[in-house]
Amino acid sequence: MTQHTLAPAATRWWRDAVIYQVYVRSFADASGDGVGDLPGVRSRLPYLAELGVDALWITPFYVSPMADFGYDVADYRDVDPLFGTLDDARGLVADAHAHGLRVIVDVVPNHTSDRHPWFQAALAAAPGSPERARYVFRDGRGPDGAQPPNDWESVFGGPAWTRVPDGQWYLHLFAPEQPDLDWDNPEVHAEFADILRFWLDLGVDGFRIDVAHGMVKAPGLPDVGHANQVEMLGTAVLPYFDQDGVHEIHREWRALLDSYDGERVGVAEAWAPTPERLARYTRPDELHQAFNFHYLSAPWDASEMRQVIDESLRTAQAVAAPATWVLSNHDVKRHVTRYGGGEPGLRRARAAALLTLALPGSAYVYQGEELGLPEVLDLPEEFLQDPQRGRGADAGRDGCRVPLPWAGDEPPFGFGTGQSWLPLPPAWRALSVAAQERDPGSTLHLYREALRVRREHPALGDGPLRWLVGPPGTLMFAREQGGRTLACAVNMGEKSVRVAAYGSEVLASGPVQRDGDCLELPSDTAVWWEVL
Numbered sequence: 212m213t214q215h216t217l218a219p220a221a222t223r224w225w226r227d228a229v230i231y232q233v234y235v236r237s238f239a240d241a242s243g244d245g246v247g248d249l250p251g252v253r254s255r256l257p258y259l260a261e262l263g264v265d266a267l268w269i270t271p272f273y274v275s276p277m278a279d280f281g282y283d284v285a286d287y288r289d290v291d292p293l294f295g296t297l298d299d300a301r302g303l304v305a306d307a308h309a310h311g312l313r314v315i316v317d318v319v320p321n322h323t324s325d326r327h328p329w330f331q332a333a334l335a336a337a338p339g340s341p342e343r344a345r346y347v348f349r350d351g352r353g354p355d356g357a358q359p360p361n362d363w364e365s366v367f368g369g370p371a372w373t374r375v376p377d378g379q380w381y382l383h384l385f386a387p388e389q390p391d392l393d394w395d396n397p398e399v400h401a402e403f404a405d406i407l408r409f410w411l412d413l414g415v416d417g418f419r420i421d422v423a424h425g426m427v428k429a430p431g432l433p434d435v436g437h438a439n440q441v442e443m444l445g446t447a448v449l450p451y452f453d454q455d456g457v458h459e460i461h462r463e464w465r466a467l468l469d470s471y472d473g474e475r476v477g478v479a480e481a482w483a484p485t486p487e488r489l490a491r492y493t494r495p496d497e498l499h500q501a502f503n504f505h506y507l508s509a510p511w512d513a514s515e516m517r518q519v520i521d522e523s524l525r526t527a528q529a530v531a532a533p534a535t536w537v538l539s540n541h542d543v544k545r546h547v548t549r550y551g552g553g554e555p556g557l558r559r560a561r562a563a564a565l566l567t568l569a570l571p572g573s574a575y576v577y578q579g580e581e582l583g584l585p586e587v588l589d590l591p592e593e594f595l596q597d598p599q600r601g602r603g604a605d606a607g608r609d610g611c612r613v614p615l616p617w618a619g620d621e622p623p624f625g626f627g628t629g630q631s632w633l634p635l636p637p638a639w640r641a642l643s644v645a646a647q648e649r650d651p652g653s654t655l656h657l658y659r660e661a662l663r664v665r666r667e668h669p670a671l672g673d674g675p676l677r678w679l680v681g682p683p684g685t686l687m688f689a690r691e692q693g694g695r696t697l698a699c700a701v702n703m704g705e706k707s708v709r710v711a712a713y714g715s716e717v718l719a720s721g722p723v724q725r726d727g728d729c730l731e732l733p734s735d736t737a738v739w740w741e742v743l
């Protein structure tokens with residue numbers, strides 16, 4: 212087992228870590244082929260260390276035909292040549308640790324690629340064979356079996372079943388190139404335990420578990436009974452999601468994680484109907500964290516936001532887990548755009564950053580949100596590649612996956628040297644890392660400063676939250692710990708408000724005016740102050 216020396220005994224680092232999501236394809240391209248890669252990530256580790264995050268979550272870089280950009284894995288124990296080599300992965304983990312950054316990698320256990328040797332063997336084998344028993348093959352309905360076995364729909368649109376030449380059907384909750392594994396099969400358990408060990412031995416600090424709510428299906432695969440069943444990160448109650456049986460798998464994995472030194476963690480990507488159901492993934496003998504998509508989905512509205520925050524805290528506390536907070540990822544419209552786009556969208560996104568980083572628990576930052584990047588809504592048709600596109604009602608996820616602008620005057624702004632796989636808008640010149648370095652009022656500086664304060668202030672991170680009474684449309688709360696108190700106010704309303712704020716400002720997302728013991732807080736603005 213590879214030992215690394217980051218953590219002495221029990222820091223419980225994951226309870227308040229800020230974890231930065233690297234979407235490898237779009238982060239930094241060292242090879243010059245227009246696609247981001249592991250050497251690119253490695254070269255930018257100083258940037259991430261300076262930003263002040265605690266860990267990276269790196270999206271899949273395993274061997275893949277890229278039907279779903281790496282979420283269709285053909286070899287779980289090797290790196291796709293597009294992204295580098297296994298040595299690059301080793302080097303990246305070692306360098307990240309040397310920078311004080313932990314590394315979480317993705318594991319994709321709900322489905323493999325259709326090019327995975329197991330699925331190829333299943334196709335070559337007969338119905339009823341052990342090869343087919345690793346996946347969900349069934350006979351169809353109707354006299355000649357020409358109807359799918361049930362009415363389940365794929366997340367990407369269309370039926371969740373595809374027929375093979377001998378007449379059987381196989382299940383794929385996502386693209387047809389992503390056949391679902393059958394987790395009732397002990398062989399599948401053994402294989403994934405081995406895959407997890409492979410990466411833990413290589414030194415990773417944990418896993419983000421893709422579709423952690425999907426591996427177990429309701430017995431008998433019952434019909435849902437209606438169409439338009441499922442959406443990305445949705446909350447519907449469905450026979451193929453959030454079944455009680457998935458928790459057995461997470462218990463098994465928790466025991467495996469705990470058998471390693473260094474506090475290795477598991478993070479569930481689980482779409483659960485309610486915060487209560489979500490919290491079940493983080494019971495003490497299960498995973499350490501679960502993404503909080505209820506928070507991500509909340510509108511920019513103080514009372515709705517407060518309700519989600521309260522429910523998230525209450526349900527996480529009930530299982531002694533940290534709450535987590537996430538505003539954007541590679542599957543959803545970037546929050547600058549979700550919150551209205553343009554100048555107002557950016558103002559709200561900056562305020563949301565101070566809200567998020569002041570809440571108790573752990574926070575996720577999706578690459579580029581520290582630059583205030585918006586969704587790119589007008590990508591030329593010929594570049595669009597997301598498998599979700601054209602299969603569902605959604606416009607697809609390419610717009611949140613546009614590569615990062617690093618420096619310079621012309622696209623691809625230092626992302627790489629050649630034409631990038633998705634084009635960067637010329638207007639991103641002003642949003643590049645280099646441009647924002649030069650501007651002390653930039654979103655990049657706001658994030659750096661917020662992360663610095665969060666690291667140094669004893670009341671931020673894990674710990675209690677006390678709501679304060681503020682004007683309508685405003686969230687106000689205090690964090691108290693270690694003899695110090697930091698207060699946060701976020702004005703989500705349309706008008707300026709005056710809030711009682713004894714003490715001194717620490718950081719604000721926009722211009723605030725002090726007037727004695729009060730602060731004048733403009734619309735869509737957040738402020739932190741030290742209560743004296």
Ligand code: GLC
Pocket residue numbers: 279282283319385421422480541542
């Ligand atoms: C997760 C990933 C998403 C992918 C899907 C299928 O939701 O975040 O990008 O398409 O799983 O693996």
